[in-house]
Amino acid sequence: MLSKKTKYGIKALTFLAKQELNVPVQIATISQSENISLKFLESILLTLRKSGLLGSKKGKGGGYYLLKNPKEIKMTTVMRVLEGPIAMVPCVSLNYYERCDDCPDEAECSVHHLMIQVRDSNLKIYGETSLADLII
Amino acid sequence: MLSKKTKYGIKALTFLAKQELNVPVQIATISQSENISLKFLESILLTLRKSGLLGSKKGKGGGYYLLKNPKEIKMTTVMRVLEGPIAMVPCVSLNYYERCDDCPDEAECSVHHLMIQVRDSNLKIYGETSLADLII
DNA sequence: TAATAAGTCTATTTATCAGATAGGTTAAGT
DNA sequence: ACTTAACCTATCTGATAAATAGACTTATTA
Numbered sequence: 225m226l227s228k229k230t231k232y233g234i235k236a237l238t239f240l241a242k243q244e245l246n247v248p249v250q251i252a253t254i255s256q257s258e259n260i261s262l263k264f265l266e267s268i269l270l271t272l273r274k275s276g277l278l279g280s281k282k283g284k285g286g287g288y289y290l291l292k293n294p295k296e297i298k299m300t301t302v303m304r305v306l307e308g309p310i311a312m313v314p315c316v317s318l319n320y321y322e323r324c325d326d327c328p329d330e331a332e333c334s335v336h337h338l339m340i341q342v343r344d345s346n347l348k349i350y351g352e353t354s355l356a357d358l359i360i
Numbered sequence: 361m362l363s364k365k366t367k368y369g370i371k372a373l374t375f376l377a378k379q380e381l382n383v384p385v386q387i388a389t390i391s392q393s394e395n396i397s398l399k400f401l402e403s404i405l406l407t408l409r410k411s412g413l414l415g416s417k418k419g420k421g422g423g424y425y426l427l428k429n430p431k432e433i434k435m436t437t438v439m440r441v442l443e444g445p446i447a448m449v450p451c452v453s454l455n456y457y458e459r460c461d462d463c464p465d466e467a468e469c470s471v472h473h474l475m476i477q478v479r480d481s482n483l484k485i486y487g488e489t490s491l492a493d494l495i496i
Numbered sequence: 497t498a499a500t501a502a503g504t505c506t507a508t509t510t511a512t513c514a515g516a517t518a519g520g521t522t523a524a525g526t
Numbered sequence: 527a528c529t530t531a532a533c534c535t536a537t538c539t540g541a542t543a544a545a546t547a548g549a550c551t552t553a554t555t556a
Contacts, residue, residue, distance in 0.1 A: 264517090405503090
């Protein structure tokens, strides 16, 4: 299941992608427009800023804005920041690899093989999709 | 993330797929061979039996066995039984569709569009893979 | 028919995490 | 100074995954 954090995060990013570049949008504006709890959205945007996807400005006329052109923002990045590893199992994760304690041999693990396929196909989709592609 | 339930379930099914058809294998045998907690595995196999994938026999010489040829068992079925819906979001689920309360219009939802692609590619993999394909 | 070997079922516990909520702090404009 | 809006920390709640325990049922076999 996709977390609400990720769902809301993508919605917020798409909203920002529709705006003019570098024009700050307030949290409250996004919150109302996308039906997202203000406080929850606040923490999500914070995460996105810390990850380097968003810039922010305080005080009057402040808000959040994209730091890059939507075409340059791959969903791979977005998903990793919001949802975590793309892989469904740590032993097939490219960036967060971890061995399974129960598994004596990955090469002979049925789950491992299946999940590599799933990872690759999802990676392909996220890699080929940019924020710009999500604007409708 | 893939739940341990699903992970163990697939391992157990693969183990059974390697056996002769209709020859019962005891929970304890699978548990030891695959390093899965006996009690946890017990409940997983129960689920698989109730879903119609496995048969069981009590008493001496009893155990669990596949009811169909491994080639006939699609991973789509296995995943749905163990992990739940393939879709990452209910609004793109074929079998468990549910509207999002926050979303006024699915046709204009960026998440919706992205997740349809993910669903379809995963569905393709699970649909083209059978238990037999997982035997190494 | 008693003993044993297996699966079946219910309940409880523990841990973790998503999601929500509250309240105070800091920086930028006017 | 005052206001506005982002920033940060802490806490709570509920749901769910995973593990554990113990008693029940059915089949075999001696």
